[in-house]
Each structure stands twice: as structure tokens, then as C-alpha cells.
Amino acid sequence: MTDSTSLTAHPWFFCGIGGSGMLPLALILRGLGAQVAGSDRGRDQDRTPEKFAWLESLGFTLFPQDGSGITSAAQTLVASAAVEDTVPEVVRAKALGCPRMSRAQLLSTLFNAAPRRIAVGGTSGKSTVTGMIGWIMTACGADPTIMNGAVMKNFRAPDAPFASARVGTGDAFVSEVDESDGSIALYNPTVAVLNNVSLDHKSLEELRALFGDFLARADIGVVNLDDAEAAALAPHAKRLISFGLNAPAADLGIEPGSIEESPTAIAARLVDRRDGAHHDLRLAVPGRHNLANALAALAAAHAAGIPMDKAIAALPSFQGLGRRFDIVGTSPSGITVIDDFGHNPDKVAATLRTLKSHKGRVIAFFQPHGYGPLRQMGAELAEVFARELGSDDAVLLCDPVYFGGTVDRSQGSERIVALIGKNARHIPSREDCGKAIIAMARPGDRIVVMGARDDTLGLFAADILKALP
Numbered sequence: 402m403t404d405s406t407s408l409t410a411h412p413w414f415f416c417g418i419g420g421s422g423m424l425p426l427a428l429i430l431r432g433l434g435a436q437v438a439g440s441d442r443g444r445d446q447d448r449t450p451e452k453f454a455w456l457e458s459l460g461f462t463l464f465p466q467d468g469s470g471i472t473s474a475a476q477t478l479v480a481s482a483a484v485e486d487t488v489p490e491v492v493r494a495k496a497l498g499c500p501r502m503s504r505a506q507l508l509s510t511l512f513n514a515a516p517r518r519i520a521v522g523g524t525s526g527k528s529t530v531t532g533m534i535g536w537i538m539t540a541c542g543a544d545p546t547i548m549n550g551a552v553m554k555n556f557r558a559p560d561a562p563f564a565s566a567r568v569g570t571g572d573a574f575v576s577e578v579d580e581s582d583g584s585i586a587l588y589n590p591t592v593a594v595l596n597n598v599s600l601d602h603k604s605l606e607e608l609r610a611l612f613g614d615f616l617a618r619a620d621i622g623v624v625n626l627d628d629a630e631a632a633a634l635a636p637h638a639k640r641l642i643s644f645g646l647n648a649p650a651a652d653l654g655i656e657p658g659s660i661e662e663s664p665t666a667i668a669a670r671l672v673d674r675r676d677g678a679h680h681d682l683r684l685a686v687p688g689r690h691n692l693a694n695a696l697a698a699l700a701a702a703h704a705a706g707i708p709m710d711k712a713i714a715a716l717p718s719f720q721g722l723g724r725r726f727d728i729v730g731t732s733p734s735g736i737t738v739i740d741d742f743g744h745n746p747d748k749v750a751a752t753l754r755t756l757k758s759h760k761g762r763v764i765a766f767f768q769p770h771g772y773g774p775l776r777q778m779g780a781e782l783a784e785v786f787a788r789e790l791g792s793d794d795a796v797l798l799c800d801p802v803y804f805g806g807t808v809d810r811s812q813g814s815e816r817i818v819a820l821i822g823k824n825a826r827h828i829p830s831r832e833d834c835g836k837a838i839i840a841m842a843r844p845g846d847r848i849v850v851m852g853a854r855d856d857t858l859g860l861f862a863a864d865i866l867k868a869l870p
Contacts, residue, residue: 408435408511414470414499415439416480416490418461419452419856421550422504422579423479425566429511429548431459432568438462438470440490449856452563468493475499479507482582505584508548508576513589515546515574519705520588522615523596523631524608525747526694527577529686530594532722533698534705535567535575540715541707544571551742552723573705580611592704593619593638594697598630599747605630613637623700625693626651642704644696646689653696660692664759665728667692671699673709680713686721688755726752729862732869735844737761740862744770744853746781752849753789761845763794764838768831768852769801769814776812783820795841796825799834802855831861839868 408430415427418439431437438461444453445466457463464470468489471478478494478501486492494501502510512518521531528551535547536555547553547567556564578585580603593616598608613634616622622638625631626648635641645651652675659670669692671682684691695716702712721727729738739756743749749767756763765786769775775782786796798814818827828834838848850862 409433412436412438412473412476414476414478414490414494416466416478416484416488417441418456418463419443419449420481421565421854421856422481424452424456424563425548425550426479426504426508426511427456427461428459428566429546429568430507431461432566438464438476440464440466440470442466443856449860452856455562466490471497471499473497473499477502479504503584505579505582505587508578509584509587511546512548512574512576513587516572517574517592517705518588518590519545519573519575519592519594519701520578520590520615520619521576521594521596521697521701522578522580522585522612523594523625524580524599524745525751526596526690526697528722528742529691529694529725530596530697530701531575531577533694533716533719534594534701536719537698537702537707537712537715538571538573538575538705539567539569540718541702541711543573543705543707544569545573545575546571548574548576549722550577551725554720554722555718557723578615580608583607583611585611585615588615588618590615590619592621592623592701594623594701595631595634596625596694596697597628597747598634599628599745609634621704623697623704625697627693642700644693644700646693646696651696653700655692655696660689662687662689662758671696671713678709680710682713683717685717685719687726688751688758690751690755691726724859726755727859729859730866732866734870736842736869737847738862738866738869739847739849740859741849741851742853743767743849743851744774746778746785749782749851750785750789752851753785756847756849757789757791761847762843763790764842764846764848765790765794765796766834766838766848766850767796767798768850768855768858769798769817770853770855772801772803772813775801775814775817779812779817780820783817786821786825787823790824792823794824796821797834797837798825798827799831800829802852835861835865835868838865842869 419441471493538545616637624635627645644653656670668683727740743752
């Protein structure tokens with residue numbers, strides 16, 4: 402991929418090594434030959450022990466989060482900007498004079514060193530589009546390095562159960578990039594993908610500036626014209642490839658009336674308006690949002706040098722991502738459980754629309770991914786649940802996820818339930834929510850477990866499935 406001598410010449414320590422943003426970076430560094438150790442609050446609390454056992458089996462040295470793993474000034478500490486100065490690793494690293502990098506600083510250093518750099522930005526769909534581009538390029542022989550915030554099922558194997566990263570020998574680096582902390586400004590992409598722009602962690606004014614600059618730095622911008630905010634930023638691109646399911650001016654679009662949906666797949670006739678070519682496009686993942694994701698991935702892969710016909714031929718074998726409309730299974734009585742990462746208004750709406758496009762009652766469980774995000778977008782989330790779900794459906798919220806720290810916890814899930822109104826319940830304990838869901842479920846229902854920042858949600862969904870009749 403690139404000369405990695407400077408990055409592998411000294412040892413690394415990851416604070417929060419099991420996190421969705423940290424784990425793939427640790428895997429990439431380890432894959433390049435670096436010595437990597439780490440700690441994680443989740444390991445100390447015995448959450449997802451199989452993940453940490455797997456990391457140890459790969460040669461990572463893991464420590465309790467008590468500072469004992471920081472032993473030398475030669476170590477570089479990798480810690481997110483949100484990690485408090487009181488965390489023992491940070492205290493110890495400061496005392497020893499260890500250099501510190503944020504997750505984004507390390508990722509952008511790796512990314513910017515690659516000859517072909519494909520960055521995927523936007524409020525929603527980043528992980529899926531990154532996984533699709535990565536799979537297309539892998540299937541077409543480009544052997545890319547891929548950095549993702551979710552497990553890519555195509556690369557999952559008995560020796561890689563948490564395959565959120567892939568280290569390739571080719572010259573391409575495909576990565577999702579995050580706007581929530583402003584770190585998107587660190588990346589210099591060859592190809593910049595902008596899926597959409599909507600309220601999540603920052604104000605729209607801040608997001609417009611960040612994403613506009615992101616497009617301007619790239620050689621080629623890939624922009625979703627269906628999204629008004631993204632479309633307004635398209636002029637920032639030096640060279641533009643546009644896509645959209647509904648925008649008649651988009652370079653890549655869909656023939657009207659050609660979409661065929663099923664509960665687990667979607668197909669359509671793609672039209673490339675640049676040359677007038679038409680192609681059959683088939684996906685083994687459901688939902689119109691995934692059709693839009695596929696257009697974004699095809700445009701980006703083509704911009705990165707993959708022939709369009711070969712890219713389209715690779716997509717039917719894309720298996721999707723863990724916790725992205727992930728069908729856990731169906732009980733003997735016909736109740737289906739789905740595990741999903743939906744946590745902001747756009748993501749939740751896309752998931753609920755996919756469910757509501759087919760028959761059956763929806764029981765939606767939502768675990769907010771923090772008290773801060775709930776304050777920022779709680780009203781918009783409540784509006785989505787109220788709008789997308791019908792009178793027969795149900796919504797259950799437990800208390801927001803909380804792993805410690807000094808965050809203001811005065812406003813919680815009860816406020817959102819009051820805003821949703823119909824058929825919404827706040828049950829503080831997640832375990833008690835599970836019991837209530839099992840008690841109310843009946844044949845034909847779809848139970849969807851939604852939330853972010855908590856790896857145990859997948860286990861919660863699996864436990865519900867096991868308990869259903």
C-alpha cells in the first residue's frame with residue numbers, strides 16, 4: 402500500500418481498542434507489521450469477551466484500563482479526542498512524554514500516504530458505501546486496504562469474525578471519514594463521496610462548510626443529487642460524477658418503474674447517462690437506500706479506475722455489513738429479528754421505510770447512543786418514529802447507553818417517548834425491554850433492534866430471537 406517504515410518503527414497503544422473506529426485501525430497497523438497493544442473499558446466490564454479473545458489470538462497485547470500498558474516514552478498513544486484527561490492511560494502517557502494521536506490523525510496519515518485514496522463522507526450510509534466500494538475493488542483484483550466502522554460480511558471468516566478492516570497490497574485505500582468531530586478536514590482524497598448532509602452531531606452550517614471543503618480537496622467528487630444539501634455542494638467538486646434514484650440530471654440513475662423489491666434484496670435497471678448505457682443491477686441487501694448506496698459505490702469505483710461493467714458484476718455478491726439491516730433470524734412461529742445500527746434520524750427512517758414496504762407489524766426497540774446525541778436530535782428522532790410507523794406498530798426505548806464520564810444525564814428517553822406519543826414506551830432497563838418485546842410479539846412481526854456505540858446490541862437481538870416461540 403505505502404511505505405510504512407515510519408509507522409511500524411515504534412510500538413503503539415490504543416485506548417479503547419475494541420471500539421468501532423479504533424479496532425480497524427489497530428488491525429491495519431498490525432497488518433503493516435507494527436507492534437500494537439491496547440486496553441478497553443468494555444474488556445474490563447466483560448462486554449463482548451469473544452472480541453478481545455480474538456484480538457489476543459492475533460498477537461495484540463491487552464491490558465486493563467489502569468495505565469499499566471503504558472511503559473515507555475517510545476509508545477504512541479492512540480486515543481479519541483473524547484477520552485478524558487483523567488483516564489489512566491492518558492495520565493501515564495503524559496507523565497512519560499509519549500506522543501499522542503487521535504484516531505482521525507492516525508487514519509488520515511495512513512490514508513493520505515496511499516496513491517489512490519477513496520474517502521466516503523456524509524451523515525448516513527458511509528459504512529455500507531465503503532464496504533461496497535471495497536468489495537467491488539477486491540472482486541476486480543485491485544486488492545485495496547479498507548477501513549470501515551462496521552464488520553464487512555464478505556471478509557468475515559473463522560479467523561476474522563470482526564472484519565471491519567482489510568490490509569491489501571494494492572495502491573488503493575478506501576475509508577469512511579467522519580464529520581462529527583471535524584476530522585474530515587484532515588483527508589486529501591483522490592475520490593470524495595458525499596452521500597447526504599443532515600443533522601447528526603453538528604449544525605447544518607458547520608456541515609456545509611466541512612463537506613464543501615471535502616469535495617473541493619478531491620480530484621473527483623461523487624455526489625448524491627437526490628439530497629438537496631449534498632446537491633447544493635456539488636459545485637465545489639473539481640470534477641463531478643453525480644448519482645440519484647430520482648434526479649433526472651444525475652450521471653448514474655435508475656430507469657423509472659424498474660425497481661423490484663423483496664424483503665431481503667432489491668434490483669433495478671441502471672442508466673449511465675454519460676454514455677447512454679443500461680445495466681441490470683442486483684443487490685442481496687434490501688431497501689431503496691441501499692440502491693442509492695450502490696450507485697454511490699459504482700460511481701466511486703469507476704472514478705478510481707474500475708470498469709463499470711465489472712463493478713456492476715461484483716455487487717450481487719456483496720453480503721452487507723454487520724448491524725446494517727442484519728437479519729438475525731426468524732423464530733419457529735414466524736417472528737423475524739433484525740439488528741440495525743440506526744441511531745440518527747436519516748438512518749432510522751431508512752430502516753423503518755424498508756420494513757414498512759412489506760407486510761407485518763414492526764416492533765422497534767431503540768437504545769439511544771448517548772445523552773448528548775439525544776439532546777441534539779431527540780425531537781427529530783421522535784418525529785421519524787411517529788411518521789414512519791403505523792398505529793399497529795410499537796416503539797420501546799430504554800435509557801441511553803452510558804459507559805461512565807461526566808455527561809449531563811438530566812434528559813433521557815422519557816422525553817422522546819412523550820414526543821412520539823402513539824404506542825411508544827420507555828422502559829429504563831434494556832433487559833426489561835427485551836422481556837416486554839418477547840411478551841408482545843406474535844407471528845408475522847418484525848422486531849428491529851436499533852442503536853450505536855454498544856457492541857452488545859447484537860447479542861441482545863440474538864437473545865430475543867432465542868426466546869421467541
